[in-house]
Amino acid sequence: MTGTTASKGLATILALAAISAMGSMAIHMLVPALPALAHELDLRPEQAQLAISVYLAGLGGGQLLAGPLVDRVGRRPVLLAGLALYIAGALASALAPGLPLLLAARLVQAVGGAAGVVTARVMVSDIFGREESARRQATLMMIVLVSPALAPVIGGLLADLGGWRLIPAVLTGVAFMAMLVALLRLPETRRIDADQAKPHLARDVARLLRNRRFVLAALTLAGGSSALYMFLASAPFLLVRSFGLSESEAGPCFLAVAAASIAGTRLVGWLARRTDALKAGTGLILAGSLIELALAAAQVTGPLPLIAPMLLLGLGAGIVGPSAITLVLFAEEGLAGTATSLAGATQMLASGFATAVLGHFAPIDMERLGIALVAAALLAFVAGLFQPRSI
Template sequence: MIRPCSHSFLILLAALVALGGLAVDMYLPALPTIGAEFAAAPDRMQLTMSVYLLGAAAGQIVIGPLSDRFGRRPVLICGFLLFAAASLGATSAGSVGVLIAWRLLQSFGAAVGGVLAMAIVRDCYPVQGAARTMAHLSTIIGLSPAVAPFIGGALLEIFGWRSIFAALAAAGLALAGIVAFGLGETRPAGERPANMLAQLLQSYATLLGDRRYLAYVLCVSFAFAGLFTFIAGSAYAVIDHWGVPPARFGYVFAVLPIGFMVGAQAGALFGRWLPVTALLTIGAALCCGAGFALPAAYLLDGGLVAFMLPVAAYVIGVGIILPQGIACVMADHPQIAGAAAAALGCAQLALSAGIATLAAALSDGTPLAMAVTMALAAPAALLAERIAAIGRRPLPV
């Protein structure tokens, strides 16, 4: 059995979160290829990304309270088994519509990893420790998108795009087994109401009535939405617009995990001297500056390298924001940590899907709409953080 707060425990938590990211990042290099096979336009193919996020967002609304009621472990096992089954189903898709349906079901299963990893961190660590743990966790998770596009690109070239979903199914089954035989229950002991619906409604009513909680949720969600807008459109921007071969897409995409890890580790380092709220402000301000630079970099026609420099700065800002913001979001409601994490995850994914879909719909085939969208998302994150700071009361331990 894996001991809580050990290095193995941290690696397992990272794997829980990373599975959902793998389903996005391994799939990215295959988007143009699948679109060509199914004769689907780019905006139709990007719908397979947005639907995945919306499904994960909707799934988390139920997953969080279920884990508060029945425990983290059984919900994780069921979710990963569902993810594996849907991934296998996607290998047989014969049209974009069928693939979208399997992606939706796949997202329901993947949702358990992200939301319950956050709840488990809150179960096991105090607030300041949770921020540092999330920073280290983010660094480990950052390795996933660093290698996932290379794996996806290799599988695409050697075995075809369907092999990507077969590999994801195997990963889901492996995680279900590890959780079943290696992870103990972390949910705090206490009364568990028999009426699931009443518990769900009461939990979300409590969260929706907390202005500070909602402001931190919006800060994290807008910051992530700007990042996801680039992720969703990166394959078409890098491969189609700038002409980078799919096999080399991973080299460009590596800017994201590297930047995110730099930001997360900077937050962990400076967190020894600065409070999490100050780091949150710094990260949001950095995203704003980088976001405003993105449209200028494209309009000045500096090429791919000039465009990726502010993208890297933006990602560093998000790497600072997410661990600190998640710790702030989870601080005030430890007894309903599952619901608190679920509401955050739902807002984060739903807002990201909506903003990325809007950017795709407004696109003229260039990265300009994507750049403008990212430039607008960053100030919204900073505004939300400033609202959370009004009448700031000390965060609980």
């Protein structure tokens, strides 16, 4: 790769990372404001948590739609259409008068965000190929995580400043600027193949489901992500209502977990040269979950006992993400978009289902959260244990 090509590749990664980050920013920015949203709309905590669960479902279902289109139609048109949906959904969320319309708007926004997640991963694999993909996917994830790392702090400040509605309003403006960047700077990266123009979705999905490497990688992603999002959906109510923090004070707690995830992405290459990165990451996720449950069982509660074990979970999630995504992208030749969309949909739908189920056990305490985290972490650990060498 020449210097000019490398520069263009890095510029593309930066642009795609910014667009891909918007998908998760709509989750992380709203998390500290969930208690304020529940208060304004007169909702129970489990009803307010649906704003997260429904968004995760849309992010998963949207990837199922975007992935095959990315393989058949191309990367750029799917990306632009997704950004348009994201703008419409974010604006409608800011104006929603009640829970039903809010959830519908969040669903539309999530479907749009899913296009950014899928195209970012696939375009990176297009540009850098199999040999460089794991390291570049880790770079992409690191950049993507910077914005969500700051998002809880920003979301808490925005909620304190102008209420929870200011959050989707700000995201509307961010998405509009991203649309301009995509129109002006992001090229089409798909290599045209005549056979790819023919729709074979059922056949393609069947191929992937018969691929052991793909299935185990998808299950690893689903388990690790479910643990992380159950923490994110439940922790605001523990920090604010049980432990007495304000929304803005709760934000740095989530920032610490996100920072651990960023650190995890930087360890992928180092771990891959010495051991199996995927197995190491799932081990950290399980360790953090077990420590959380043990502290709760010993009645050691508070912001520090809640957050400290989650640093291990966040670190593990940062390692697992790029390691598993690389396995997914190269599981079947010519099916990068379909593969990453199917794995991403499984990841998000499982996370949404897990947070919704956990919400039915309200009020959530550290012990109930710890039990749920261990269950999800075990799924990731077992799937990772049986996975061949990841990178």
